[in-house]
Amino acid sequence: MTIRLFSDAPLQAHTTLSLPPAAARHAQVRRVQPGDVLVLFDGLGCDWPAEVLAMGRSEVRVQVGAPQPVQRELPHPVLLAVGMPANDRMDTLVEKATELGAAAIQPLLCERAVLRLDGERALKKVAHWQGVAVAASEQCGRARVPHIAPVLTLTAWLAGLARPDSAAPVGQRLLLSPQPGAAPLHGVPPGPLCVLSGPEGGLAPAEEAAALAAGFHATGLGPRVLRADTAPLALLAWVGLRG
Incomplete structure (x- = not known):
């Protein structure tokens, strides 16, 4: 099952970033490795595939791909x-x-x-x-x-x-x-x-x-x-x- 992680900073396609602390800890607990693919989201309505580039003691760096719009909300708020x-x-x-x-x-x-x-x-x-x-x-x-x-x-x-x-x-x-x-x-x-x-x-x-x-x-x-x-x-x- 693909790991989904929340980013409290807005995401941009085709960029590298260090995961926020909470997401990085989650990735480390799940023992992800360089080359693994995660799904990130920033709360704005899209999933963002991301490949793990490096795992450090407190840092997890990823390459963010293109956004994929997601519609899993109720028909009315x-x-x-x-x-x-x-x-x-x-x-x-x-x-x-x-x-x-x-x-x-x-x-x-x-x-x-x-x-x-x-x-x-x-x-x-x-x-x-x-x-x-x-x-x-x-x-x-x-x-x-x-x-x-x-x-x-x-x-x-x-x-x-x-x-x-x-x-x-x-x-x-x-x-x-x-x-x-x-x-x-x-x-x-x-x-x-x-x-x-x-x-x-x-x-x-x-x-x-x-x-x-x-x-x-x-x-x-x-x-x-x-x-x-x-x-x-x-x-x-x-x-x-x-x-």
Whole structure:
């Protein structure tokens, strides 16, 4: 199986380069040798074949070939805004959401969230989750890596969506809700989606009301109550299968 490696620097055809540190370590662990062919990608939508020229203790030099456009994205972009589940469940959510095609992930601090992050700890967690997304993209064949946004409170995020200068995602806004009155998923028309999903215990009533006031539509995923780290993945799988 060909090794795919992410480059955090833009790639250029017919050039030689030293792999970024993380990619170089990966290549060394996989015991690649001069003459082996890798696939590089920089998150801009192409795979780049590259031949290994030299392996050093800390440097791996490659010759980059011509780009090959890759289309492995969902038919329409999906932003997931998720109340962060605790322990390693957020790691798993980021990994699987990347595999299933999420375009971006917004970690949210909600009233009922078990995981509480701020300051330096939040910055480190976001960097870690971005690394999880990179590794998942390498494995699943995506040539684009989901952006993991800085941690925000749900209140701050909703307020940002309402600002005139907001770079708010275009598309329908869905609130994943277990409430009996939530609309069925099959009624959602094709197109870009901004999906809000709560933490363990769900969103508090005031939070649900604020999301609905911000233009989100309560949408159900069926008769079973899904975990905080399962519901967003079920939505992504549905989008991908609907295709």
